[in-house]
Amino acid sequence: MTAADMTAARSALVVTVVHNPQDSRIRQREITALLAAGWHVTYAAPFSAFDQAVPTGDLTGLDLPRAVGRSRGHAWRAVRRVLREQGSRHDVVLVHDPEILTAAVGLGLDRLIWDVHEDPAGALTVKEWMPRPLRGVGARGWRLAERLAERRWTLLLAEHAYQERFRREHVVVPNTVTVPDHVSEPGSGRVVYLGSVTQARGCASLVEVARSLTERTGGGLTLDVIGPALDADSRRQLTEAQSQGTLRWHGFLPSDEAFALLDGALAGLSLLRDLPNYRGSMPTKVVEYLAHGLPVVSTPLPLAVELLERSGGGVVVPFDDPVAAADAVLDLRADAARARLMGERGHAYVADHYDWSSQAGGFITALTSVADRGTEPPR
Structure with a gap:
């Protein structure tokens, strides 16, 4: 039995309200790997905000508002609605923005996975939309939220170094790339x-x-x-x-x-x-x-x-x-x-x-493990 046969009935809801829908990690690597493994994927992302068509066909797209600067409330409400309506219909919910975690609270999404590929607390120190006196308080708040998130949901880490922020061991899916077999020599212009x-x-x-x-x-x-x-x-x-x-x-x-x-x-x-x-x-x-x-x-x-x-x-x-x-x-x-x-x-x-071809299998295995464990949250 092939990997596609084994996972044909599984489905994933992939969600972002911050990243460009064509983000390399999300769209080009992870979603492509899921589709290749036979998963049904629904991708909820801010397509219109980035002047992109909502996908149809093998990949089902849902258009969301973009969370940017201080204009985040509309996106938060929209993504909570999608999680409420779509989350339980999928075997896993894979989210890519830490703020989506707050939208998921109370919805009973036990098979939610947070793909951690940033440091929200560190990033707040340079966010222009955040008033400077509040940045330290916001950073400490995110550190606490991260600890609560790992008690409630499954985490994937994009860097081994991110493990230092958490108390438990989590699967690491590094930020690798697709490496071409042949490349041009460096030019001079x-x-x-x-x-x-x-x-x-x-x-x-x-x-x-x-x-x-x-x-x-x-x-x-x-x-x-x-x-x-x-x-x-x-x-x-x-x-x-x-x-x-x-x-x-x-x-x-x-x-x-x-x-x-x-x-x-x-x-x-x-x-x-x-x-x-x-x-x-x-x-x-x-x-x-x-x-x-x-x-x-x-x-x-x-x-x-x-x-x-x-x-x-x-x-x-x-x-x-x-x-x-x-x-x-x-x-x-x-x-x-x-x-x-x-x-x-x-x-x-x-x-x-650093070739993604050596990491894609581990990514699929991690999501399959969550899909197969039932409704029990991580221990």
């Missing part, structure tokens, strides 16, 4: 940044690096920024820089289009700042760059440093130092053999250690 752009993620440094590279190469080396800007300052800075010809800002692109822009670039930039919510997480963009054969220029976040040291696939530069980042890029441009060797080593390492 472009560097790339892939992912959402915010001030906390180093937008100001990105713009300064782009300006420096343009000036120092006479326009021979430019920056492609691939991803949406999530705050007003970042949108303004990227718009101005693009109008000045300093960089090219593509906005959000579907995964296949975004990854196509990685091919042939000189390097990938990850200039996240030294903030609590980043210290225990692996920047997915770093793994994605390596998967596509690009040398990485990264700030010294612990997990990124560990990966680059083990793989030999990149260079570490100080936090908030665009001059050092630009210098590192130009050093790679001046030494094509070094850039090519970094690209080869990084690609080989993530193919062995």
